[in-house]
Amino acid sequence: MTTTVKTFVNQPYKYGFVTDIESDTIPRGLTEDVVRLISAKKNEPEFMLEFRLKAYRQWLKMTEPTWPNVTYPAINYQEIIYYSAPKKKEQKLGSLDEVDPAILETFEKLGIPLSEQKRLSNVAVDAIFDSVSIATTFKEKLAEAGVIFCSISEALQEHPELVQKYLGSVVPVGDNYYAALNSAVFSDGSFVYIPKGTKCPMELSTYFRINTGDTGQFERTLIVAESGSSVSYLEGCTAPMFDTNQLHAAVVELVALDNAEIKYSTVQNWYAGDENGKGGIYNFVTKRGLCAGVNSKISWTQVETGSAITWKYPGCILAGDNSVGEFYSVALTNNRQQADTGTKMVHVGKNTRSTIISKGISAGHSNNSYRGLVKIGPKADGARNYSQCDSMLIGSDAGANTFPYIQVQNDTARVEHEASTSKIGEDQLFYLSQRGISSEDAISMMISGFCKEVFSQLPMEFAVEADRLLSLKLEGSVG
Amino acid sequence: MIKADSQVILSVRGLTATVEGTQILKGVNLEVKAGEIHAIMGPNGSGKSTFAKVLAGHPDYTNIQGEVVFQGQNLLELEPEERAKAGVFMAFQYPLEIPGVSNLDFLRVAYNSRRKHQGLEELDAFDFDDLVHEKLAVVKMDPRFLDRSVNEGFSGGEKKRNEILQMALLEPTLAILDETDSGLDIDALKIVANGVNQLAKPENTTLLITHYQRLLNYIVPDFVHVMESGRILTTGTKELALELESRGYEWVRGEEETAGVGAA
Numbered sequence: 001m002t003t004t005v006k007t008f009v010n011q012p013y014k015y016g017f018v019t020d021i022e023s024d025t026i027p028r029g030l031t032e033d034v035v036r037l038i039s040a041k042k043n044e045p046e047f048m049l050e051f052r053l054k055a056y057r058q059w060l061k062m063t064e065p066t067w068p069n070v071t072y073p074a075i076n077y078q079e080i081i082y083y084s085a086p087k088k089k090e091q092k093l094g095s096l097d098e099v100d101p102a103i104l105e106t107f108e109k110l111g112i113p114l115s116e117q118k119r120l121s122n123v124a125v126d127a128i129f130d131s132v133s134i135a136t137t138f139k140e141k142l143a144e145a146g147v148i149f150c151s152i153s154e155a156l157q158e159h160p161e162l163v164q165k166y167l168g169s170v171v172p173v174g175d176n177y178y179a180a181l182n183s184a185v186f187s188d189g190s191f192v193y194i195p196k197g198t199k200c201p202m203e204l205s206t207y208f209r210i211n212t213g214d215t216g217q218f219e220r221t222l223i224v225a226e227s228g229s230s231v232s233y234l235e236g237c238t239a240p241m242f243d244t245n246q247l248h249a250a251v252v253e254l255v256a257l258d259n260a261e262i263k264y265s266t267v268q269n270w271y272a273g274d275e276n277g278k279g280g281i282y283n284f285v286t287k288r289g290l291c292a293g294v295n296s297k298i299s300w301t302q303v304e305t306g307s308a309i310t311w312k313y314p315g316c317i318l319a320g321d322n323s324v325g326e327f328y329s330v331a332l333t334n335n336r337q338q339a340d341t342g343t344k345m346v347h348v349g350k351n352t353r354s355t356i357i358s359k360g361i362s363a364g365h366s367n368n369s370y371r372g373l374v375k376i377g378p379k380a381d382g383a384r385n386y387s388q389c390d391s392m393l394i395g396s397d398a399g400a401n402t403f404p405y406i407q408v409q410n411d412t413a414r415v416e417h418e419a420s421t422s423k424i425g426e427d428q429l430f431y432l433s434q435r436g437i438s439s440e441d442a443i444s445m446m447i448s449g450f451c452k453e454v455f456s457q458l459p460m461e462f463a464v465e466a467d468r469l470l471s472l473k474l475e476g477s478v479g
Numbered sequence: 480m481i482k483a484d485s486q487v488i489l490s491v492r493g494l495t496a497t498v499e500g501t502q503i504l505k506g507v508n509l510e511v512k513a514g515e516i517h518a519i520m521g522p523n524g525s526g527k528s529t530f531a532k533v534l535a536g537h538p539d540y541t542n543i544q545g546e547v548v549f550q551g552q553n554l555l556e557l558e559p560e561e562r563a564k565a566g567v568f569m570a571f572q573y574p575l576e577i578p579g580v581s582n583l584d585f586l587r588v589a590y591n592s593r594r595k596h597q598g599l600e601e602l603d604a605f606d607f608d609d610l611v612h613e614k615l616a617v618v619k620m621d622p623r624f625l626d627r628s629v630n631e632g633f634s635g636g637e638k639k640r641n642e643i644l645q646m647a648l649l650e651p652t653l654a655i656l657d658e659t660d661s662g663l664d665i666d667a668l669k670i671v672a673n674g675v676n677q678l679a680k681p682e683n684t685t686l687l688i689t690h691y692q693r694l695l696n697y698i699v700p701d702f703v704h705v706m707e708s709g710r711i712l713t714t715g716t717k718e719l720a721l722e723l724e725s726r727g728y729e730w731v732r733g734e735e736e737t738a739g740v741g742a743a
Contacts, residue, residue: 422578426538431575434535435585435645436563436592445588449579449628 024085025215029078032056035184038083042153042187045160055173055183062177068340069369069401070309072245072282080216080247082185124149126190126206128219138202145201147231148193152220155191162193166224170253170290170317178249178311179286182218186251189219194229194260203459205234216247223253225260227293232263232459245273245308250285258293258320263301265458266314267466270306275364277336280308287314288344291323291352299326300343301457303466308337313371315344318352318380325354328454332470333366333398342372342403347383347413356387359451361470362398369401376413383413391421392450394443422450444470480681481701485512487548488684489534489653494545495709496533503529505709506545511653511684518687518695520720521706522728527688528572530706531657534686535569536562549653564596568651570642572658577629582641585629586611590648614647618674636667643674654678655686660694672697692724705731 026037035056039049064075124138126149142149148159155163173183190206208219225231248270254262264287273280283306289298300314316325327343345354354374362368374385391400402419424446432442448455448467455463489511496504503526511517521527533540534547536559547554554562577585590610591601602610615622618640630638639659646654656675660668675698679685687698695703695717703719704711705728712731713719723731 425575428575428577430537430559431571432577432585432589433559434563434569434571435589435649436560436596437585437588438560441588445580445584446577449577449581452579 025081026083028081030056030080030082030185034082038185038187041083042156044156045164047160047164048156051168051173052184055180056185058174059177059180059184062174062180064177065311068311068371069367069403070311070338070340072309072338075245075247075282077181082216082218083187084215085187124202124204126151126204128188128190128206128208142201146195146198147200148191149204150191152186152189152191152222155193155222159191159193162224163191163222166222166253166255167220168253170255170288171251171286176286178284179251182220182249182251182286185216186218186220189221189250190223191221192223192231192233194223194225194231196226197228198226199229200231203232203234205236207236216249218248219250221250221252222255223262223264224255225257225262225296227258227260229257230261230263232265234265234267234459236267236269245280245282247282247284248307250287252285252287252314254287254289254298256289256291256293256296256298256320256323259295260293261297261299262289263299263459264289264314266300266302266304267458267469268302268304268306268310269469271308272306272335272337273308275335277308280337281306283307283310283312285310285312287312289314289316289325291316291318291320291325291349293323294320294349295322296320297324297326299324299328299457301326301328301454302330302341303454303458303469304329304331304339304341305469307339310337310339310341312341313344313373315346315373316354317346317348318354318383319348320352321349322351322353323349324352326457327354327356327358327372328457329358330361330451330454330466330470331359331368331370332361333363333368335364335366337364337366339367340369340371342370344373345375345385346373347376347380347385349380351382352380353383354385356385356389357453358387358389359454360389360391360400361394361447361450362391362400363394365397367399367401369403371403371405373405373407374415374417375405376408376410376415378409380410381412383410385413385415387415387417389417389419390450391419392447393421393423395424480514480516480679482512482514482681485514487511488513488550489686490546490548491534492546494530494533494547495542496529496540497542498529498540502542503540503709504533507706507709507711509704509711511686513684514681515702516679516685516687516698516700518689518700518703518717518720519706519711520689520692520703520723523690525706526709527706528657529709531569531655531686531688534562534653534655535559535567560592563649564593566593566652567655568646568649568653569655569657570639570646570659572661574630574633574638574642576631576633578631580629581625582627582629583608583611583625586625586645586648589645593649611644611648614644617647617677618643619670620644635662636664636671639663639667639671640674643671643678647674647678650678650683652683653686654683655688657688658690659687660689660691668694669697692720695720707732 035052126136136150171179174180194200256262270281291298298316304310318325325345331339331341333339358370360368370389376383389402404417429439429442447470491507491509494504494507519527587607594601620640704714
């Protein structure tokens with residue numbers, strides 16, 4: 001290591017505070033009784049309990065995956081609290097006045113004002129605090145367009161038939177270890193339903209906040225876009241700083257019917273642990289979209305900056321003919337963070353197309369791997385894929401890997417894969433500083449240049465935010 | 480242009496520097512006044528490029544002793560970007576490529592950082608665009624280079640022109656050209672030299688670091704210094720450069736040893 005690319009020091013994590021509220025928390029550990037208890041607390045229909053129990057029984061027979069390029073001490077699943085909700089709140093609240101002011105203040109501090117007068121214009125927000133949805137804004141306005149946007153608990157009460165029809169249809173209960181766990185114990189999440197031919201009139205957004213120290217967060221998101229409809233959805237995440245690790249195992253399922261379009265964006269900023277790797281979130285997430293209909297399109301955009309460990313592969317099953325899948329990703333790791341992330345594009349239908357643009361940035365002693373599967377099935381005549389995986393290293397102690405898996409079972413398919421690795425070197429920084437540009441500004445310029453193709457895919461309100469977030473994460477990282 | 484009453488811009492006394500345990504500079508003395516052009520010549524490994532980099536604040540060098548006063552400020556106390564903002568500019572021997580950052584954005588940020596330091600208002604993208612197009616003429620550069628990433632895929636000559644373009648924009652008080660002639664064909668050399676000559680003003684100074692006399696046919700120095708083993712051995716006028724060209728650096732070493740002031 002050269003003289004001035006010094007130890008990487010992170011900007012203090014500014015979302016690391018804990019809100020002091022009374023919670024309704026169940027005892028640690030997971031048994032069939034706990035699964036039943038969660039279901040009962042939420043007053044769920046019978047089919048839901050059965051779904052959960054089936055998942056739980058499968059999970060018991062499964063083992064944690066060991067193939068990701070990450071290392072961590074074994075997780076004791078009996079030490080985790082599987083349900084925690086702010087007290088005072090048995091049912092979904094009628095109005096914001098009934099929400100604990102401490103929680104509203106928390107979201108204010110996070111820059112997500114929920115009160116009527118301060119809301120982000122044209123963005124509807126579902127705020128999830130620990131395991132429970134706190135408030136959903138702009139519900140009435142959305143209802144006028146026929147759009148359902150609510151917590152999944154509420155959807156189970158109000159629209160059980162829709163949930164029953166689609167839940168688990170893209171990610172089956174036994175899909176993988178964490179998905180099975182989530183299916184058994186998920187406590188809340190968001191539900192979106194866009195009716196036929198409807199263009200959702202505003203951006204939808206879910207904001208996840210983990211507050212309690214030993215709580216696992218298992219949220220479940222389901223988005224269904226009927227024929228000819230379209231929606232753009234964004235999720236954001238933060239958590240307090242704890243010395244221990246918290247497990248976050250979410251499942252997101254998207255269903256796009258004929259000619260429908262879903263754009264799903266994530267800005268993930270869970271607590272990443274300190275510079276020595278103590279604490280932080282284990283982010284083990286299953287996200288999958290099903291392009292069920294012809295000409296449908298699902299686009300994933302993710303900016304992953306937080307979490308001690310990230311394990312997620314948002315993918316698309318391109319079943320409908322001419323359907324389109326996209327994956328745009330920026331994954332930044334610093335200090336001791338580890339990320340094994342990428343996508344799966346499964347081409348089933350004819351003339352299906354997928355695009356993968358992945359940008360990995362590794363600084364400090366972190367390790368950042370891209371892992372992606374492109375699979376062209378035997379009936380996917382004329383399928384096309386373009387993948388580009390670029391890695392950028394900052395300093396000399398960070399690692400970057402690319403693991404592309406390509407399986408082609410159809411002669412007419414075209415698959416292209418490009419990869420590059422670049423480095424922000426000391427000499428580049430000196431060059432820019434010799435022109436009066438500080439190291440911080442220099443890194444920020446280089447990073448935004450590197451990530452341009454991905455940021456341009458984010459909804460405008462969040463593109464600027466993402467740019468700023470990356471700069472903040474790397475602030476002071478090169479001395 | 481030598482004037483007896485000109486203000487001293489740069490004064491270097493007893494400057495030493497070490498890289499990876501090896502001492503490269505062993506006590507450099509130099510005084511440069513406003514309006515003057517100085518050339519520092521010397522064989523490979525004599526320390527002339529190190530001298531340029533130490534003035535600019537390159538982080539690789541340690542054990543920097545001695546005194547460097549630039550316009551009354553102790554230059555050694557300043558960070559590289561502060562030196563740049565104060566008016567020290569170094570044209571790099573090997574300009575770096577910065578992928579993903581547009582040349583135009585880079586030039587604007589650099590220009591505005593200097594403006595801000597001078598207490599002037601920063602230029603917006605439109606005003607800057609006008610300015611930069613005006614400055615392109617100094618080095619006869621194609622405007623298309625503005626839209627590309629900084630130096631990425633530029634030929635050697637294009638990179639050097641881009642350096643002089645930056646110099647034209649930043650209007651430094653002290654311009655250090657580190658082997659700017661290396662790797663240039665004669666046409667590119669003329670264009671670059673012509674640019675440097677246009678930018679030389681009575682109130683600023685230029686320090687040319689070069690191995691060959693060739694560049695000095697186009698940029699005529701007021702003083703020529705010969706560097707050897709980390710020291711300036713001898714100083715003369717442009718005739719010294721011509722003599723070096725015909726007799727080689729061995730000749731200077733011989734002179735010094737006869738005079739008895741060479742390194743022991």
